[in-house]
Amino acid sequence: MPSRREFLAAAASLPLPAVPRFDAKAWRTRWIHPPAGESAGYGVYLFRKSFNLESPPASLMVRVSADSRYELRVNGVKLCWGPARGTLDWLHYETVDIAPHLRPGANVIAATVWNDGPYAALSQFSHETAFLLEAESSGFDQINAGPDWRCLRDAAYEAIPVPQRSQYGYFAIGPCEKFDAAKHPWGWEQPGFDDSAWLPVRMGYLAAGRGQRDAQTRWALVPRELPPMEETPVRLAKVRRAEGVKPPEDFPAKPAAWTVPANSKAILLLDHGHLATGFPVLSIDGGQGARVSLRYSEGLFQSEKPRRVKGNRNEVEGKTFWGYGDVVVADGRPRQWRPLYWRTWRYIELAVETGAAPLTINDVSAVYTGYPFSLKARFESTSPEHAQIFETGWRTARLCAHETYMDCPYYEQLQYAGDTRIQCLVTLFNSGDPRLVRAAIRLLERSRTPDGITLSRSPSTLPQFIPPFSLWWICMVHDYWWYVPDPDFVREMLPGVRSVLGFYQQFIGDDGLLASMPYWNYVDWVPAWRNGTPPSSEDRMSATIHMQLLLALQAAADLEAATGDGTRAAEYRVLALRLAVNIRSRFWKSGRRMFSEDLEGNRFSQHANVLAVLAGLVEDAAASKDLMERTSSAPPSELDPCSVYFRFYLDRAMAKAGLGDRYLERLGTWQFMLSEGLTTWAEIDRPETRSDCHAWGASPNIEFLRTVLGVDSAAPGFSKVSIRPHLGPFKRLAGAVPHPKGIISVEIERTATAYAIKHSAPPGVEIVL
Known part of the structure; x- marks a missing residue:
């Protein structure tokens, strides 16, 4: 796995494609489905295609998509996962080069495809379970999805639904999972695996790009416009509570094995140290039939208080753990598990119940995931608190940005226009990467209804209307026009702008x-x-x-x-x-x-x-x-x-x-949240907040740079830059702001009568003081 620096460098180097509203690309391949009667409802399906090569080509680009989600592997190596969130009439496909992972002789393309059925997240659209893979070159049609692919429903997986409503709030995420290791066909993604007992796939309609004439398919395909999500291995910080077992002193900050005896129970409360999004990774050995549950929580709850009051998030004594979670059932062999989809946590409750055999926990770690932003902004003052606020805001923004922006990663994972306007500006002022900004504006524009307004959130299978959010969407388009030199995209959004205002005029x-x-x-x-x-x-x-x-x-x-x-x-x-x-x-x-x-x-x-x-x-x-x-x-x-949300305005x-x-x-709003032990900004700046991670509260990551440092756009497309600082009680500040042409660096010192400003900017950038 590449390092975080290597990954971000590769992601940043990807071009900013002009993704069309229509994709007239001719597809030669049909969608494939699980065998008859198995495409509806919850299910995890394994698709395989074995083939031989005399010698691998220098390059072999394939286009791949699925309903609802997939992971693609070639000869056991995971290459990509998706599709990037969208809708059925705006379904993304990924393009990836599989040649580096091919070998002379036997090869296999393997895809895990899953559909959460009735338990799916509100942001997840689905028609029926399906998979699509096509080589761009017709000379490799032998690998295209077709009747010679094999399929098996993976009986190891069962859904653990997350109730939409509970005493802890409203949820809109997908299910967790129960994974029974004894039922999984281990090694299925490797060449040479015997799939003779697997069933042939069911053939579907010919794939079609969005805008093709008389397409007989429910999926209108468009190319993915976002880079792959980041995946970086991380460690949890420490054990906060232990019952029934004494884990090694360094665990989980360092890998360390420990064993739960037969016919016993053990519970550990693991603290990541801050809120995180990612894939928990569990490595186990032995313990046939043992159950390991992992439950996830943003913070523990005060037992004696009204619902949802957590108090200081760093404190655990005397508090109640509540959270949704996964279950893994051991099969007695050395195994490693991670869930199909990422989770959110600060705390993980790890509970083990063994049967006749002891279970060894070889490791518990995680793989962070999120949009591959690179922080390019900088804000320097003599106050450590400012650095903490800036760091906390950036963490919040990152955890609320994946294949879409989202209001919160733990409860809903929905892209609301009101939240997203602020998140887009945080993105532009902190990273300068406009790709997710543009994708968000487009997804919301595509949600417009016959009434003329956008939905409050998109993508969402449950329509919700907040008309004032459609007005903030217009302001989002204006923000994009002001900070990103891309007038063609703005022009593309004008019909939506007119439509929203037409709704209000009536x-x-x-x-x-x-x-x-x-x-x-x-x-x-x-x-x-x-x-x-x-x-x-x-x-x-x-x-x-x-x-x-x-x-x-x-x-x-x-x-x-x-x-x-x-x-x-x-x-x-x-x-x-x-x-x-x-x-x-x-x-x-x-x-x-x-x-x-x-x-x-x-x-x-x-x-x-x-x-x-x-x-x-x-x-x-x-x-x-x-x-x-x-x-x-x-x-x-x-x-x-x-x-805290409207503090932006x-x-x-x-x-x-x-x-x-x-x-x-x-800054009292954010100082209060820090005093509560929060490591991300909460949904509301009151003790009874539901979500501990809402990026609409990250506006200091804008205003430290735009108001205090004073760096802002002075003309459309950031074609001119103004510097108008507001140092308040401070005598000296410094920082940097990303610009479409590079980085603008500023050092400001207050003199007796004025500001002394030193600045540097990329060539061709006009500065107005």
Whole structure:
């Protein structure tokens, strides 16, 4: 396995392909399925193709995909896994060169294909279990998926469903697994394995690219646009509790074998030291019939507290472990197991129950996995806390980024537009890699319904509508246009932008305000709001929703003017101006000198006033500064407060109002979470948070660079760079920000009357101080 540095270097060197909306590539190969009657429901299937070669070719590219998931091996070597998350009408295929792993004589291509059936994650689409492999060169059609492939259902696997709802929250992930080693055909992926008892595959329809005429297949194929996910071996940190056995002192930080006697039980609580996503790896020997369970948890729960209260995540004494998990049944032989799909944990509870034979645990380790980001940003101050906040934010962002962004890796693994806008900006400011950003924007655009809006999340087999998230999606497209030099992609998104705004326009009444709207108009998790929806008048939407629409209209006007229809841009500007006038005349309450959420002026929030500043609804700089000083300092009893999620917008408004120098003094939200022992940012900055890992809280990884260091785009495509620092109480700061052309490095020192700024930038990058 390559080192992490080698892997990231290879991933970063992959081109940024212009992935088309349609793929007219002609396929010569049909999908293959398990034998008749076995394609529906949960199942793990093994597909094999044996063949002989006189001498391997220098290169042999194959295209491969599956419904739902697969791992591809050649002569026992795993080459790739996928397909990258998508939908049935946007199903990715991977292209991989198998030649380096071929040999003269006997060879075998082997694929593990699984379908989680009724237990599947909400992000996983499926029609029926199927597999596809085709050599790009017709000279190697002998290896293509076809009637001479063999198939076996692997009876070793059983699903362990994760309930969608429990006292610990809402879940949308796929199942865990029970693996019975005695039922697995060990060695099946190697040449020479006897598969004569396996059944022939069932042939399906001819494969077809998306956009081909009269394709008789449910899967519309498009090439994968993302690099392979990273896989890096890692060690767990330590044992926190042990019952029934005393493991070696260095375990699990170092490999060390230990044995559980026959007819006994043992339980270990293993601490990774921080939250992680990856594949746990269990190595065992002996103990025929012994059961080993691995349960995963972000943190232990306080037994005497109301549900979901965890307290300090570093503390385990007197706490209750809860988590979903896997089960492995030993067959008495030396075996190594890892699950088919990755898991999330900080703590792993390892429980062993033996029968007539002792079981030896040779090792418990893990393989980290996630999108192969490389951190290129840097932020240096004299405060160790800043470094900890930056590191924690980057870890959070990484664990919430795989084949898609996701709100959280433990509970849902769904790509919500509201979360993803912030995650995309974290990506661009910290790594500069726009590939996952572009894929996210496209997947959300492809979720548009006949109503015109996007789904709240995509991919998702369960449609959910949060119309304000469609407005944030428009702002995502605007962010991409501002930071990535890719106008053709922005132009491709314009029909979706127009569609979303068309949905909203039908709800604007004669008074120029939005009438009550359908679906879930979620904004933020505010304790006083019902289901995250801001209070409003009976027949008109809240001020915050109006302001989101105003921001989206302003963004759409910019996009149309730069890449689309100038006439439409002018129309959007007129609509935005009218809406701004109506918002100010109806929601501004002069007695409070603030915007209220409802027309009557009964409810006020930070959100409405924050977005008012961002949308330019406040008449001048002095008024904006005054409003934000009062908004940011008001207690929750006076203004409904922003959660950690909406702090992204509050801090942007503070900077726009000329209060950026206060940013480093306003880190209490993240300081609280660090004091709770969190190693990633939680879903909400309150003790009863559900998820311990929500990247919508990673906005300091943007604002340390954009607000404090002051490095930002000053023109579309990052074609100009502005440096406008806000050091707050600090006299010196330094850092670096990735740019499409390279790295921008900055050193800033405060003098008695000004800033002394040293900077370096790639050739051709214009800097505006």
